[in-house]
Amino acid sequence: MNLIIDFLVISGLILGIWLFNAPRKAKFGNLTAAFALFCAFALILYRHDIIGAGTVGISLLLGALAGYVVARTVNMNQIPSMVAIQNGSGGAAAFLVSLVELIRQGGSFGAIAVISGITGLAVGAFTFSGSMIAAAKLSNKMRQAPQVLPGHNYFVMITVWGMLAACVISFHVPPDAAVYLYILQIVLASLLGILFSIRIGGADMPVLISFLNSMTGMAAALCGMVIGNRLLIAFGAVVAASGYILTYLMCKAMNRNLLKVFLPDPPKMRSGVSIRSGSAGTRASGSASTGTRASGSASAGTRAQGKDMTETPASPGLSGVPGQHPSSAMTSQAPKSLGRIEKDKTPGDPFARAAQILAEAQKVIVIPGYGMAIAQAQREVTSLAGELEGMGKDVKYAIHPVAGRMPGHMNVLLAEADVDYDMLVEMDEINPEFSSTGAVLVVGACDVVNPSAIEVEGTPISGMPILMAHEAKNVICCNFDEKPGYSGVENPLYKKSRTLMLPGNAKETVRKLTEALLHAGKGDEDFISPADNGDSWVDNTPAHGDEAIMAGPGNNRLDGTPAHGDEAMVTPAGDGDQGMAGTGADMVGTVANEDGEIDNLGRAVQALAKAKTVTVIPGYGMALAKAQFKLLELASMLSEGGASVKYAIHPVAGRMPGHMNVILAEAEVDYDDLLEMDDANPLFADTDVAMIIGACDVVNPAAIEIEGTPISGMPILMAHEAKQIIVCNFDENPGYSGVPNPIYNNSRTIMLPGDAKATLEEILAAIKGN
Amino acid sequence: MTNLLLMLGFFIVSFLIGYLLISRIPSLLHTPLMSMTNAVSGVTILGALLLFTVPGNGTEKLLGSMAIIAAAFNVVGGFTITDRMLGMFKGKSKKSSAITTQES
Numbered sequence: 001m002n003l004i005i006d007f008l009v010i011s012g013l014i015l016g017i018w019l020f021n022a023p024r025k026a027k028f029g030n031l032t033a034a035f036a037l038f039c040a041f042a043l044i045l046y047r048h049d050i051i052g053a054g055t056v057g058i059s060l061l062l063g064a065l066a067g068y069v070v071a072r073t074v075n076m077n078q079i080p081s082m083v084a085i086q087n088g089s090g091g092a093a094a095f096l097v098s099l100v101e102l103i104r105q106g107g108s109f110g111a112i113a114v115i116s117g118i119t120g121l122a123v124g125a126f127t128f129s130g131s132m133i134a135a136a137k138l139s140n141k142m143r144q145a146p147q148v149l150p151g152h153n154y155f156v157m158i159t160v161w162g163m164l165a166a167c168v169i170s171f172h173v174p175p176d177a178a179v180y181l182y183i184l185q186i187v188l189a190s191l192l193g194i195l196f197s198i199r200i201g202g203a204d205m206p207v208l209i210s211f212l213n214s215m216t217g218m219a220a221a222l223c224g225m226v227i228g229n230r231l232l233i234a235f236g237a238v239v240a241a242s243g244y245i246l247t248y249l250m251c252k253a254m255n256r257n258l259l260k261v262f263l264p265d266p267p268k269m270r271s272g273v274s275i276r277s278g279s280a281g282t283r284a285s286g287s288a289s290t291g292t293r294a295s296g297s298a299s300a301g302t303r304a305q306g307k308d309m310t311e312t313p314a315s316p317g318l319s320g321v322p323g324q325h326p327s328s329a330m331t332s333q334a335p336k337s338l339g340r341i342e343k344d345k346t347p348g349d350p351f352a353r354a355a356q357i358l359a360e361a362q363k364v365i366v367i368p369g370y371g372m373a374i375a376q377a378q379r380e381v382t383s384l385a386g387e388l389e390g391m392g393k394d395v396k397y398a399i400h401p402v403a404g405r406m407p408g409h410m411n412v413l414l415a416e417a418d419v420d421y422d423m424l425v426e427m428d429e430i431n432p433e434f435s436s437t438g439a440v441l442v443v444g445a446c447d448v449v450n451p452s453a454i455e456v457e458g459t460p461i462s463g464m465p466i467l468m469a470h471e472a473k474n475v476i477c478c479n480f481d482e483k484p485g486y487s488g489v490e491n492p493l494y495k496k497s498r499t500l501m502l503p504g505n506a507k508e509t510v511r512k513l514t515e516a517l518l519h520a521g522k523g524d525e526d527f528i529s530p531a532d533n534g535d536s537w538v539d540n541t542p543a544h545g546d547e548a549i550m551a552g553p554g555n556n557r558l559d560g561t562p563a564h565g566d567e568a569m570v571t572p573a574g575d576g577d578q579g580m581a582g583t584g585a586d587m588v589g590t591v592a593n594e595d596g597e598i599d600n601l602g603r604a605v606q607a608l609a610k611a612k613t614v615t616v617i618p619g620y621g622m623a624l625a626k627a628q629f630k631l632l633e634l635a636s637m638l639s640e641g642g643a644s645v646k647y648a649i650h651p652v653a654g655r656m657p658g659h660m661n662v663i664l665a666e667a668e669v670d671y672d673d674l675l676e677m678d679d680a681n682p683l684f685a686d687t688d689v690a691m692i693i694g695a696c697d698v699v700n701p702a703a704i705e706i707e708g709t710p711i712s713g714m715p716i717l718m719a720h721e722a723k724q725i726i727v728c729n730f731d732e733n734p735g736y737s738g739v740p741n742p743i744y745n746n747s748r749t750i751m752l753p754g755d756a757k758a759t760l761e762e763i764l765a766a767i768k769g770n
Numbered sequence: 771m772t773n774l775l776l777m778l779g780f781f782i783v784s785f786l787i788g789y790l791l792i793s794r795i796p797s798l799l800h801t802p803l804m805s806m807t808n809a810v811s812g813v814t815i816l817g818a819l820l821l822f823t824v825p826g827n828g829t830e831k832l833l834g835s836m837a838i839i840a841a842a843f844n845v846v847g848g849f850t851i852t853d854r855m856l857g858m859f860k861g862k863s864k865k866s867s868a869i870t871t872q873e874s
Contacts, residue, residue: 013810014787020795020803027856030806034849037813044816048823052831056822059835063842070843071850082851083805086844090811093841097817100833104826112774213804216811223817225777233777234784235813241788242807246800401797408800415859426797 003230005043010234012036017238023421040231075679080406081138084209087216088131094219095124095186101226102182103175111171113226118167120222121182122189127215129193134208137197138405140678147198159192196262204486205405206250207258214243246407351509354500355516357474361438363394365430367467368410369403371444371480375506376682378417381443384514385419396423398430398467400448431468440472442493444506446485449493461487475499478509507686604750605766607724611688614638614645615680617717621694621729622756630760631693637767646673648680648690648717650698681718690722692743694756696735701742725749728759802855809848815841 013036019029050056067086074082098120136142149155163185170181200208217239224232251258358364366385372378385395397419403410411424434440442449449469453461469475470493481503482494493499502509608614616635622628635645675683684690692699699719719725720743727744731753734740743749752759795803818837821830 010784014791016806017788017791017795017803020792020799020806023796023799023856023859026799026802026859027853030802030849030852030856033806033810034845037810037845037849040813040816041819044819048820050819050822051825052822055831055835056819056838059838060842063839064846066839067843067845067847068850071847071854074851079801079805079851079855082847083801083808086805086848086851087808087811089840089847090808090814090844093812093814093818093837093844096833096837096840097814097821100821100826100830100837101817103830104824110774210804213808213811217807220811220814220817221781223814225774225781227817227820228773228777229816229820230777230780232813232816233780235810237781237784238788239807239811239813241785242792242803245789245792246804249797249800399797406801407804408797408802411798412801412855412858415855418858421798421859424798 002047006230006234009036009039009043009231012039013235013238017242037235040235043231075676078139079412080205080209080409081135083406084131084135084138084212087209087212088128088135090216091124091127091131091212091219093124094216094223095121095128095189097223098124098219098226099182099186101223103179114171115167116222116225118170118182118185120219120226121185122163122167123215123222124219125186125189126193126196127212127219129190130197130208130215131193131212133194133197134205134212138205138209142198146200146204149195149198152195152199156192156195159188159195163188163192200262206402206407206409207247207262209406210243210246210250211258211262212243214240214247217241217243250402250407349516350500350502351512351516352520354476354502354513355520357439357476357500358388358393358441358513358517359391359520361393361474363433363437364388364396364439364441365434365437365469365472366395366397367400367403367440367442367445367449367469368397368414369400369443369445369448369479370405370409371446372506373404373409373413373444375444375480375508377443377478377506377510378413380507380510380514381441382414382417382419384441384510384517385423387514387517396425396430396433398427398469399424400427400445400467403445403448427465427467434468434471437472439474439476440469442469442475442477442479443510444479446479446491447487447489450485450487450489450491451493452489452491455492456489459487459489461489469493470496473498476502476513478502478504478506478513480505511686600750600752601762601766604726604752605763607689607726607750608634608638608643608691608763609641609767611638611643611724613683613687614643614689614691615675615684615687615719615722616645616647617650617690617692617695617699617719618647619650619693619695619698619729621696623694625694625730625756625758627693627728627756627760630757630764634760634764634767637764643688646675646680646683648675648677648684648719650677650695650717677715677717684718684721687722689724689726690719692719692725692727692729693760694729696729696741697739699741699743700735700739702739705742719743720746723748726752728752728754728756730755799859802852802859805848805852805855809845809852812841812844812848815845 013033016029016031016033016036019025019032071082098117102114102117102121133142166181166185166188170178170185173181197208217236219236221233221236221240224230224234224236247258364385366381368378368381372381385397388395397410397414399408399410401407404413411421414424415421445467447453447461447464447466449467450461451466451468451470452459453464453466456462475493475496475498477494477499479494479501482491482501484490494501502513614635616631618628618631622631639645690699695717697703697716699717701716701718701720703716725743725746725748727749729751732741732744732751744751752763792803815838818834818841821834821837826834
């Protein structure tokens with residue numbers, strides 16, 4: 001009878017997995033599996049009497065609550081590291097259970113059960129520490145590049161032999177002493193997990209994460225063997241199988257076998273690191289050579305470079321300023337952003353050419369890679385794809401199985417950006433289509449489109465299946481640079497005559513490409529109807545919104561009049577939202593000359609009215625002024641106008657950890673809009689208005705620009721990268737650190753000194769005063 | 771001994787069934803799949819629970835409750851995040867953006 005019930009529960013799990021066959025049913029499948037697990041749990045409770053139900057209940061509640069809250073609040077970009085953390089906690093649970101069982105009945109167990117127990121112990125501890133390292137790497141808390149210690153192999157060998165020895169010895173000592181050997185076993189296995197994980201980096205991460213997944217399943221199954229519980233064994237085995245398949249698929253897709261990924265020989269071969277030498281120099285050369293081909297791997301350096309890129313491409317554009325925007329040309333304060341726009345219109349410009357290619361293509365295939373994930377460009381990519389679809393083109397995404405850092409990474413990213421999953425096509429299905437494709441858009445992918453893999457023998461990627469992008473009529477490549485990817489193999493695709501390179505941060509380049517496409521499209525009367533034009537501000541069409549932003553602030557600072565004509569054309573007053581923009585303009589027009597403060601207020605209102613993306617940075621000053629409710633009022637008004645309002649939360653803003661989150665939650669701000677610093681920072685460069693409310697040190701660029709101040713080296717919110725900054729601080733005095741804040745004197749900054757609540761009320765009144 | 775063989779058989783059969791089923795899952799859903807099986811691997815919570823069916827000393831209870839916390843975190847967190855992830859996978863009907871939900 002019990003056996004039948006067990007079978008029923010297990011078939012529940014199997015049904016859940018089976019439902020993962022189709023995206024539509026998967027959600028139900030997940031619930032089914034969860035229900036199966038719940039039944040198994042209930043079954044244990046029914047069959048056995050629990051001693052110490054209080055302890056059990058509290059532990060259960062604590063763990064479940066923590067798991068739920070973390071899973072609910074974690075940013076979607078952090079999924080890989082979150083999965084790794086959960087995996088690690090599964091491993092921890094497995095080795096703890098095995099440990100207790102071994103301690104309890106080590107003597108009475110048969111030899112095989114003890115061996116399973118010790119293996120469970122080792123596998124669990126290994127998974128735990130390995131997953132934690134993986135989580136740190138995936139969340140960029142650790143360098144993603146492989147780290148090879150001097151004498152890495154010796155360490156690994158010593159650990160493995162130590163574990164074997166501990167296992168053997170534990171059979172020949174009394175149970176009391178064996179306990180210490182079990183603990184030693186755990187320590188050694190954890191060490192092995194660390195040693196194992198740190199030297200896996202970059203593109204090999206999907207293999208590691210799948211492998212660890214498989215290992216937790218194994219640990220659970222072994223745990224079940226020790227206890228003698230069928231359900232544990234079955235569930236564990238299914239997980240082990242799943243992890244095994246994913247590991248195998250990832251390896252196959254990268255044309256590497258598991259040993260090659262996990263043993264240090266490949267890095268030695270690929271980056272010239274001599275592992276045997278064991279000298280300190282080994283490490284240095286290892287990191288240097290990995291650094292050179294970091295384009296594929298998410299190192300901190302890549303991010304820093306990305307930041308630079310947002311500024312560099314602007315400068316050459318200034319050379320050819322057509323007379324289309326006379327008022328813009330007059331503006332001296334926003335030359336960079338203007339240059340970007342003008343550049344797009346220059347006929348010989350690569351973006352214009354790329355836009356033309358896209359406009360002429362009937363079929364466009366987008367190939368996303370990890371570079372897209374680093375640049376957080378998925379929304380830009382999908383909005384470009386949306387425009388192309390709107391032009392009647394056949395748009396698809398070609399997904400290489402190992403693109404990204406975990407199995408199916410690109411699918412998740414694109415799903416997050418609302419891509420229809422019917423458009424995501426697997427490698428084998430899409431490859432025959434490339435030869436009939438007009439344009440391929442590569443976004444941050446390198447090795448997976450490297451024709452060397454099939455054309456050249458003897459490279460690390462030879463024989464790896466690739467996406468046949470090179471067969472397409474045209475290839476547009478939005479990669480950061482032309483450096484080889486993780487494999488270190490030069491990509492001949494970049495040099496092909498049919499390939500158009502658009503180097504730089506993908507988020508920037510794709511956005512500019514979309515703008516260029518829309519500019520080109522505007523030439524054809526039938527593409528954008530007048531109605532479209534009118535709504536464009538609300539629709540967040542990048543070209544128009546940006547123009548308004550870029551033309552707006554600079555012009556107003558010179559003198560109000562010429563800009564208004566332009567703006568009236570871009571955002572005709574049609575409904576309430578656009579009325580806001582109008583109000584902003586009026587405010588400047590009418591009250592600009594009265595006095596400085598109101599002028600600033602008018603400018604702030606106008607900037608807010610036109611902003612598509614607003615990032616609010618709250619600080620302790622907001623808490624003091626109790627300005628959060630007014631802030632939410634303003635935020636909801638702005639989002640009704642079509643703007644996206646987010647809150648960037650510095651970890652030390654306020655007076656206790658998470659202070660700002662609590663305060664904003666009190667004002668019923670959706671916590672999805674609360675961004676952690678690391679998530680918020682890459683977004684500032686594309687933020688139209690950064691609104692600082694009672695924060696000083698946490699946005700002080702001196703912390704990263706100037707050496708030797710008390711705050712030097714402190715991570716800050718990069719508000720100074722935003723296109724426009726509004727500061728609602730009480731005064732211009734330095735914050736707690738005493739370091740003057742250069743952001744106050746930035747030409748893009750609008751200062752609104754005074755009590756933050758009063759200031760926000762004034763802004764609200766000005767917007768409503770329409 | 772027969773018991774052990776039986777358990778081994780259980781393991782192998784489950785592994786095979788899992789293998790056959792999972793091989794058919796599209797790569798589109800690999801991340802949610804991994805996340806879900808990850809949650810399932812928190813099944814050690816059963817083992818942790820069984821530790822409390824026999825009287826134990828303080829250390830054992832401490833280790834046991836730690837195991838329960840870790841496993842519960844894994845199970846609940848895993849299924850929740852999978853659910854969230856799957857919620858993002860949208861078919862033909864595009865979902866409205868987060869901006870509108872915030873206004874309420």
